[in-house]
Amino acid sequence: MQYTLIDAGVNLTNHQFDGQHQEVLARAKEVGVKHMLIIGCDISSSEESLALAAHYNQYATSGIHPHDAKTATPELEQQLTQLAQNEQVIAIGECGLDYNRDFSPRDVQRDVFRRQLALAEKLNLPVYLHERDASEDMLTILKEFTVRGVLHCFTGNAQALSGYLNLGLYIGITGWVCDERRGKELQQLIPSIPIERLLIETDAPFLIPRTVKPKPKSRRNEPALLHYVCDTLAQLYGIPACDVAKHTSENFNRLFGLEKK
Numbered sequence: 001m002q003y004t005l006i007d008a009g010v011n012l013t014n015h016q017f018d019g020q021h022q023e024v025l026a027r028a029k030e031v032g033v034k035h036m037l038i039i040g041c042d043i044s045s046s047e048e049s050l051a052l053a054a055h056y057n058q059y060a061t062s063g064i065h066p067h068d069a070k071t072a073t074p075e076l077e078q079q080l081t082q083l084a085q086n087e088q089v090i091a092i093g094e095c096g097l098d099y100n101r102d103f104s105p106r107d108v109q110r111d112v113f114r115r116q117l118a119l120a121e122k123l124n125l126p127v128y129l130h131e132r133d134a135s136e137d138m139l140t141i142l143k144e145f146t147v148r149g150v151l152h153c154f155t156g157n158a159q160a161l162s163g164y165l166n167l168g169l170y171i172g173i174t175g176w177v178c179d180e181r182r183g184k185e186l187q188q189l190i191p192s193i194p195i196e197r198l199l200i201e202t203d204a205p206f207l208i209p210r211t212v213k214p215k216p217k218s219r220r221n222e223p224a225l226l227h228y229v230c231d232t233l234a235q236l237y238g239i240p241a242c243d244v245a246k247h248t249s250e251n252f253n254r255l256f257g258l259e260k261k
Contacts, residue, residue, distance in 0.1 A: 003245035005230060006252045007036035007223040008172055009128070009152050009201030013048040016205040016220050025056055028223035032245075035252075036223050037201075039094050039128065041065035043079050053088035059256070060086075061128045063093040069104035069112035076112070077119050084123055090256040092120040093128030094152060097141075100132035110141065117145040126255055128152055129169070135160035142167055150255060153203050154186070161189055165197065170255050172199045175209035175221060178232045190236040195247045199255070200229050 007028070017024055028036065038053050038060045040046025046062035053060035062083035064072050073079075083089055095116040097109050104112075120127045127149035131138045135156055150170040154161065164171065171193050176183050208221035209228035227241070230248075234241040253259050 003230075003242040004032045004034050004249065005200070005226050005245050006249045007033050007202050007204075007226050008150065008199040008248075008252055009174070010036045010038055010204050010223055011041075011206065012036075012038045012052055012204075013040075013045045014205050017222075021052060021056070024222050024224070025058075028226075031224050031227060033223045033226050035059065037061060037090070037128075037252075037256075040083075041094055042068040042071055043076075046080070046083055050083060050086055050088055054086070058088070059090045059258075060088050061091040061093045062089050063091075063095045063116055063128065064112055065094045066096050066098040066109045066113065066130060067101065067103040069109045072108075072112045072115070076115060080116070080119055081123065084125060089125075090258070091126045091128040091149065092116050092123070093149070094130045095127060096130035097134035097138050098130060098132045099134040099137075110137065113141060114144070117141070117147055120147050120149070121145050126150070131156070131160075135163065139163045139167070142169075148255065150199050152201065153207070157185065158189060158192070161192060165193070170197050170199050170251060172201050173229060173233060174201050174203045175207040175225070175229055177236070178209035178211040178228055180210065187232075187236055190233060195237065195239075195244075196251060198233070198244075198248055199251055200226060200233065200244070200248045202226050202229070 038049040040049040040062045049060040151164045152172040153174045154171045204221040234244045
């Protein structure tokens with residue numbers, strides 16, 4: 001492979017990677033994935049993500065996923081601020097709204113989301129956003145703040161995409177786009193995403209691309225498979241995969257203020 005990639009979202013603290021971090025990162029590096037953003041979903045996983053990022057010279061987010069919003073305490077802002085003092089932490093999140101599973105009450109999700117947006121605004125950090133079946137409320141709340149960030153693992157419709165782009169957000173695309181069944185609508189929307197606002201991510205260990213050949217015995221996704229997402233996006237944009245890699249790496253560095261690092 002003649003190009004390098006940045007994986008803009010990896011759940012490296014997931015139990016499926018226990019005891020295998022070094023091997024997973026080595027396989028990623030072998031195929032050109034040099035950097036990755038390790039996602040924090042609650043205080044505990046945010047601390048673990050930071051530790052992994054520091055150990056392996058990667059990046060991390062710190063935040064509370066909407067699934068875990070019910071676990072947020074009054075000390076949330078203090079906890080996240082302390083984590084964000086570390087140079088490896090480059091975004092607040094994964095935060096947002098999920099009305100698909102409703103693992104936390106919706107009013108609690110909205111409150112915890114607002115608290116994290118306010119903190120990101122105060123700390124001048126980007127936000128790493130999650131949204132499922134909640135774009136209307138998501139857009140309404142985002143307009144209350146002045147933040148920059150990425151809509152992680154976008155799988156919404158044209159109206160939602162337009163709303164997020166109008167707010168200046170970047171759009172994260174995963175292996176969902178490689179799915180010939182449920183990814184059809186997303187595939188049609190890809191040309192509507194300006195290449196300057198595109199990020200690519202695995203969301204590993206989830207969403208393994210269905211284009212992986214030969215079919216792996218394990219259904220676990222990992223950063224070494226990011227190039228399958230890149231290749232599919234190249235086909236949809238009608239440009240070489242190396243151009244997708246170049247743009248998405250530049251976009252990642254620009255969004256997270258890493259150009260000079």
